[in-house]
Amino acid sequence: MKNFSGKALFLDRSDINTDEIIPAKYLTEITKKAMGPHLLEDLKMDDFDPATDLEGISVIITKENFGCGSSREHAPWALEVNDINLVIAPSFARIFRQNMFNCGMMAVEIAEEKVNDMFSKFAGKETTVETDFDAKKFTISAGSESIELDFSISGFDESLVKAGGWVEYADSNY
Amino acid sequence: MGKTTAQKIFDTHRIDSPSDGIDVINLDAVFCHEITTPTAIVDLMERKKDRVFDPSKIKAVIDHVTPAKDSLTAEQGKVLREWADRQGIEDFFDVGRNGVCHAIFPEKGFARPGYTIIMGDSHTCTHGAFGAFAAGVGTTDLEVGILKGICAFHSPETIRINLTGKMPKGTFPKDIILHVIGNIGVNGATNHVIEFTGPVIDEMSMEGRMTVCNMAIEAGATCGICYPDMTTVEYLWPFIKNEFNSKEDALAAYKAFVADEDAVYAKDIELDISSLKPQVTYGYKPDLVKSAEKMSGEKVNQVYIGSCTNGRIEDLREAAAVLKGRKVADSLRVIVSPATPDIYKQALREGLVEIFMEAGCCLTNPTCGACLGMSNGVLADGEICVSTTNRNFNGRMGKGGMVHLASPATAAATAVTGTITTADQL
Incomplete structure (x- = not known):
């Protein structure tokens, strides 16, 4: 199973699309590793610089409809090769969400008010997310402040994470 | 309780429900292009599973960058071309015979009412214009589709968008779908299928319906669907004339994929487009x-x-x-x-x-x-x-x-x- 804990990056915008996560001009690459340096390269936000702000990040916390647009699985791959295996948001685009679990990664939906609460408590601070996969619990902390958050994923998604992805699961089950 | 078009299609294709609300369905067609397929092919080769579930159900085209613009895109084309040859995929469209996937595949009669189709391309929802369930997927779903002929989806919930009134002169299907997306938002149909219905769709050509269904993904939808009717039959007739005695017979068979009158919808939206003007983003x-x-x-x-x-x-x-x-x-x-x-x-x-x-x-x-x-x-x-x-x-x-x-x-x-x-x- 992949690592789902570590330093968090807050991206305070909804509808971040897969063209912003990995621009189409890099889709001519055949290896996942080639995506690495270009993660979120086209995301234009006042307080975000992909060249410096992704350093050491393991978790992204963001707003609704993350991963909309193109179906490119290069988006999860660009995250994966940067050791980011967990994205937390109020909602995801269907294909992106499925691609994450298909790769044994996690796109976890958390109610909007709780995500907003996380933003107001932790955004801008050095924040870490600890994931207890078996207990389905996140512990989010910065300095002395800490909150626990239960999450749920479907039994099928859980099987994909444990199996390491959909190819492994499908091959052993069908 | 009645069923939507997507529910009817799932009922005829479901092979498993591994957890609540998840259906694994078998696929009638897997479409491939040179951008998202080569990574799946390379991965299958590395796993020593370089095979396909049924070469006659796989259709492939080089369309995103054609003719190749550089060595990298030439390599992508080469991987797809050699794979199609190796796997006996006859419906492969190489440079000179190739077109944009969601235009050339329908033109060849590969999308049919009641079909299940996936492709590693978000605009695969286009093929729902034929009364099919067609969804864009990532490379891993595509890879499993190629290998096993199956894909997993959330059991489909449907939004019905009933388009009424008469299209004003000077407006076109593109204006309608832009207007729809402007109304429901980029997240308005996420995890849902959209059924486009009503007199405006009834009078629309297959080309127009494809334009409308094509952009269903821009509202987050898994697929945009139009009911099969005589317009659908007429378009497909050159490809299906040996399967049916008459167009009426074909229509009768395809009607099985029209939603029931008492089908249950997550949302029912009616838009009168009589005063629509040309739209732009x-x-x-x-x-x-x-x-x-x-x-x-x-x-x-x-x-x-x-x-x-x-x-x-x-x-x-x-x-x-x-x-x-x-x-x-x-x-x-x-x-x-x-x-x-x-x-x-x-x-x-x-x-x-x-x-x-x-x-x-x-x-x-x-x-x-x-x-x-x-x-x-x-x-x-x-x-x-x-x-x-x-x-x-x-x-x-x-x-x-x-x-x-x-x-x-x-x-x-x-x-x-x-x-x-x-x-x-x-």
Whole structure:
């Protein structure tokens, strides 16, 4: 199973699309590793610089409809090769969400008010997310402040994470 | 309790429900292109599973960058080409015979009512125009589709969008779908199928229905669906005439995939389009839509007419009707890309190509290139394009470029003046 804990990056915008996560001009690459340096390269936000702000990040916390647009699985791959295996948001685009679990990664939906609460408590601070996969619990902390958050994923998604992805699961089950 | 079209299709294809609300279905077709398939092929080879579930159900095309623009894209084409040959995939469309996937596959009769189709391309929802369940997927889903002929989906919930009234003169299917997306938002149909129904759809051609269903993904939808009817049968007849004794028989069989009257919908939306005006997008999301006349006068650097949304023969006719006897403004350049070789040939026969060339347009071979800023019409930083494509994301057609989505008629009128213009304003 992949690592789902570590330093968090807050991206305070909804509808971040897969063209912003990995621009189409890099889709001519055949290896996942080639995506690495270009993660979120086209995301234009006042307080975000992909060249410096992704350093050491393991978790992204963001707003609704993350991963909309193109179906490119290069988006999860660009995250994966940067050791980011967990994205937390109020909602995801269907294909992106499925691609994450298909790769044994996690796109976890958390109610909007709780995500907003996380933003107001932790955004801008050095924040870490600890994931207890078996207990389905996140512990989010910065300095002395800490909150626990239960999450749920479907039994099928859980099987994909444990199996390491959909190819492994499908091959052993069908 | 009645069923929606997607529920009926799932009922005939479900092989497992591994957890609550998840269905694994078998697939009637897996479509492939050279951008998202090679990674799946390479992975299957590394896993020592280089095989396909059924070569006759796999269709492949080189369309995103064609002819290859550099060594990397040449390699992608090569991986796909050699794989198609090795696996005995007969329906492979190489350079010269290739077209934009969501235009050429329907043209070949590969999308049928009741089918389940996946492709590693978000605009696969286009094929729902035939009363099929067709969904864009990532490379892993594609890989399993190729290997096993199956895919997992959430059990489909459906939003019905009933389009009433009469299409005003000067508006087109593109204006309708932009208007719909503007209404429900880019997240308005996430995890849902959209059924497009009503008199407006009933009177629409297959080309128009494909334009509408094509952009269902821009509202987040898994698939856009139109019910199969006589228009569907007429379009498919050359491919199905040996399967049925008559068109009426075909229609009767396909009616099995029309939703029941008492089907249950997550949402029921009615839009009267009688007073619709030509639409255009104004920001970096496809739901930022307004009447084109409100944007009139805005300077444009490039016009692009083509893509899986609007590169079909009706679209070219619509644009040519505006450009006939007129010239492209000196201040901009116009690129026209017929979506398939057959569309290109038809445009030649009808004299459309001559109209475009006399006006000063550049005609390219069929390709997706410009739509996603990969080739054949990439924008420079700060440039503005009125485009008949489907996405206006920041940088979509080139880093720092701005895209305004519009119908072919509006794009053509803009080509004449150099600023955003509707055909009526000329």
